Amino acid sequence: MIFLKRTHEMKIRFTREELDALNGKARRAGLSRESYCRHILNGAEVKEALPADVPTLIREVRRVGCNIDQLLVIARAKNWMIAKNLEKALERSRAVEKLIVDTYTTPAD
Template sequence: MERNRKVTVRLSEAELARLRKLVDESGWSQEAYLRALIEGVIPAPRPPPDYRAMTRELRRIGVNLNQIARRANAGDVIDDAAYRACAEELQAALRKIVNAVTAPRRL
């Protein structure tokens, strides 16, 4: 999409400070942030510093579950339905965390 139109907006010092704060919290450029608002999307704040560590840990747990499942399936040691329920619960929890922290919200 070609963006060759310029719009000038006058803001008070307080409004400009608020806009800059929101843009900084999102990690987006000011232009991208305003375009998102025009489209009815409120950009989510940038994830907290420990977010990446937390998701890495959850993924590590998921990998461990998969390794356990392979071994267990080879010896038929665990209840497959119980393992699958646990793995799905872990995946759902990870999706909820990711969505809560990163997903834009509609106006």
């Protein structure tokens, strides 16, 4: 990781409302005010930080998908009629996972 020396300082004055808005946006993004401002100035899209349970939700949806996939392998090997239903369930599980990941993460994540 490259560490940049930030040696140049700039003073900005805010109204109370502007400062409160900046503090709120930075807090919701999980960033310091300075880091939030640098992200914005560099053209990054800053989203609110993930709630603590979203990574757990993604992990659980993936776990369920893996379980369905394992059942599907067995069903195909034994030529069970349920294989088509498992294929549909696996497709739905993957669609839900993609929706959650696309909604709560940025491409850089």
